Amino acid sequence: MRALALFSGGLDSLLAMKLIIEQGIEVIALHFETGFGGAKDAYEKQENLRKLTDKIGAKLEIVDVRDEYIQKVLFDPKYGYGKNFNPCIDCHAHMVRVAKALLEKLDAKFIISGEVLGQRPMSQRMDALKIVSEFSDADGLILRPLSAKLLPPTIPETEGWVDREKLLDISGRSRERQMELAKKWGIEDYPSPSGGCLLTDEYFSEKIRDFIKYDTFEVEDIPILKVGRHFRLPDGAKLVIARNKEENEKIAAIENPKFVKISLPGIVGPLSLLSKSAGKKDRELAASLALTYSKADKSKEHEVLVGDEKITARPLPSKEDAKQYFLQV
Ligand code: SF4
Structure with a gap:
């Protein structure tokens, strides 16, 4: 039996x-x-x-x-x-x-x-x-x-x-x-x-609700919801910024056709993911936000790689200024 x-x-x-x-x-x-x-x-x-x-x-x-x-x-x-x-x-x-x-x-x-x-x-x-x-x-x-x-x-x-x-x-x-x-x-x-x-976690649930408001949801999107700080930008793009070295590695390993990676050449800082469909304003803001969580000099402009595109951006004055774009529960 x-x-x-x-x-x-x-x-x-x-x-x-x-x-x-x-x-x-x-x-x-x-x-x-x-x-x-x-x-x-x-x-x-x-x-x-x-x-x-x-x-x-x-x-x-x-x-x-x-x-x-x-x-x-x-x-x-x-x-x-x-x-x-x-x-x-x-x-x-x-x-x-x-x-x-x-x-x-x-x-x-x-x-x-x-x-x-x-x-x-x-x-x-x-x-x-x-x-x-x-x-x-x-x-x-x-x-x-x-x-x-x-x-x-x-x-x-x-x-x-x-x-x-x-x-x-x-x-x-x-x-x-x-x-x-x-x-x-x-x-x-x-x-x-x-x-x-x-699925029993309040913040994770909010991340799913937010995701499906803007996009279809598939198996390969799950790892994105498990990593990083999540932002929704004014024109609708999603931005995810790694919070530490381990999350940098996780983001580096994610290959998802709906997202591009944001990296900060020559600067100690996080890797990020941004909706591939993001418009110009959201791409520029995403570059600034990624810099805000890095060790970049706040008084200067820096070059940021958003997918294949080089964007020159400046960090926001403080992390407090970034909070308005957080995904809220
Ligand atoms: S807690 Fe999660 S895995 Fe368990 S029954 Fe509920 S939805 Fe399914």
Whole structure:
């Protein structure tokens, strides 16, 4: 018997899997890459996930859903958003649908989810759990081992594939029982419960809202929203200025046809990205703003490279003067 698990990386999904593995069932942990996880490097993140699944004896599979997530989930969620740009119910339902579609291919019989009844405001209320099951068209096949005893029996339970008596009845926001189980099974170093999803972050959400007011949004635009100080210039161009050396490296690595890079030859300072469609006034202002965050002499004009174009500009008198162009939350 084999099951597929929705694996966010968080403790609850690990415990849910472990409870099923303890019943002698093989578990494949599906981690869905939406593109909106925290800023960690992808390799490092995968290695951390692998350590965790190795620890409990599950096999890790990374499922890249970035494109379809933007096409089908992010911008028109049937069940709306949480507090920020997080379409949690549709997101969960989408992951369950993808997992269901993989059941046959991976020769598995049912799906495990680490959801706990009443733990989070939006996606884990009883009605939300029911909606996810029905909307994903996987009703009866999703087992939530941590809260199973508080929920109607699912197919894996009624068919006797799993022993319902060995499942749990956890509900609510307290993490006490989960911490006890983690201790018992030696599970350590797991990420925060939300898995660091940037869609729950207020400023990140504002950056998406702003982006889609002016442009279409695609997978390759995600890294731009994860880096730098964000500005919207008077004629509509977007400007992103690196805040440190690490962000300079990230911006240097971004190749996006909608943006050009701004560099400051011979000056210690940030790399920036500017909308390729920026008009003359915005290009000149962007050059001044980039200089404002550099070590350039404020009393002089300097040459700035905006894409292939050389622009002569002067830094603004102070960083305070730049704030009026910040993207506001
Ligand atoms: S927090 Fe993010 S990844 Fe988790 S369900 Fe909500 S939108 Fe999806």
